[in-house]
Amino acid sequence: MTLRAAGALLLALTVAACATPRYAPGPQPGVPPFPPPGRPEPAAPPLRVIEVSQLPGWTGDNHAEAFAAFRATCHAAKDAGMARACRAARAASPLSAQEARRFFEAEFQALETPGEGVLTAYFAPEYEARRAPDAVFSAPVRPKPADLVNGQAYAPRDEIEARPADDAIAWMRPEDLFFLQIQGSGVLTFEDGRRMKALYAANNGLPFVGVANPMRDRGLLARDNTSGEAIRRWLADNRGPAADEIMRLNPRYAFFRLAPDDGKQPVGSAGIPLPPGRAIAVDLAHHGHGELHWITAEAPVLRGAFPSYRRLVTALDTGGAIKGEVRADLYLGLGPEAGAEAGRVRHTLRMYRLIPRERRP
Known part of the structure; x- marks a missing residue:
């Protein structure tokens, strides 16, 4: 599986902390149910198609950077229209910002995805690790168990952690391993300086449960400070039974394998x-690999966040906590700087899917 397919993302920790549940009222006395029996539900309004040049914030993007990313990843799309646009991009030389902007405006129109959702972000962490355990590096990085069958429920986190770890492939700080399991992969640096990639191998098939909500409810974190960075700092400061209790609220557990560090970015579910x-x-119930989207995300919830994200992005990954049509998790890169930014992204999102002109509705 992939960086996100470990089952959740760093910011899924924060989503639960900030979400307000909404409940539809039950039937009221004397009020007929909606829609009345025998009457079909009203048809959904047609989706709005606009010119790419009219996208909110379009002129402020780095179009040359967006074109380079599209050119490198557009082969993930499977439909004929995107394949044609991909061939055109790959036939072109690296483009200037103005040329790239004209390319997108000529090749695509934008289809507005109705409604608002949530933008979060994730990253590929880099952590210290050890070949043998000690008082600090006490959490084993476990390989996939021989008796685990993909797609079937396995033992929960607390049961797995109680088992012997004679087959551990590395040892980490407990809070670092917890976040590695959320991210799905990362880079480990051992005491001799050797760097290895920890790649996702499997998970125990149990649902991901965010810990931010209970940490907030217990008064462990402020309502506007439930970022991944704040959660990790609390777990590190309270390492031991208190932190273990919080981490075990999430029954999902990920297993890994090691590979040499090639210095490249991690691979998403699109390969x-x-x-x-x-x-x-x-x-992926609503979108396909390789789709090109314009995202505009504002109104951040968490302290220290950037005020907005407006940019062209490609759907290249998925994750167990990413549910819904207007829902996206933005990959921000490798290392602690990307992690600090990712941990603060929880913005109100609108999405527009770019469609090749020959595929207009």
Whole structure:
């Protein structure tokens, strides 16, 4: 599986903390149900198609960067219209910002996805690790168990952690392993300086449960400070039974394998390395790999976040916590700087799918 397919994302921790549940009222006395029996539900309004040049914030994007990312990843799309646009992009030389902008405006129109959703972000972490355990590096990185069958429920986190770890492939700080499991892959640096990629191998098939909500409810974190960075800092400061109790609220557990560090970006579920800032994880029940989207995300919830994200991105990944049509998780890159930014992204999202002109509705 992939960076996001480990089952959740770093910011899924924060989504639960900030979400307000909404409940539809039940039937009221004397009020007929809607729609009345025998009457079909009203048809959904037609989707709005606009020119790419009219997208909110379009002129402010780095179009040359967006074109380079599209050119490198457009082969992930399977439909004929996108394949034609991909061939045109690959036949072109690297374009200037103005040329790239004209390319997108000539090749595509934008289809507005109705409604609002949530933008979060993720990254590929880099952590210290050890070949043998000690008082600090006490959490084993476990390989996929021989008796685990993909797609079937396995033991929960607490049961797995209670088992012997004679087959551990590395040892990490507990809070670092917890976040590695959320991200799905990362780079480990061992005591001799050797760097290895920890690649997702499997998970225990249990649902991901965010810990931000209970941490907020217990008064462990402020309502506007439930970022991944804040959660990890609390877990590190309270390493031991208190932190273990919080982490075990999430029953999902990921297993890994090691590979040499090639210095490249991680691969998403589309099988393509993720361009930082230009790839999103989406719900594949609503979107396809290789789709090109314009995202505009504002109104951040978490302290210290950038005020907005407006850019062209490609759907190259997925994740267990990414559900819904207007829902995206933005990949921001490798290392702690990307992690600090990713942990603060929780913005109100609108999405527009770019469609080749020959495929207009």
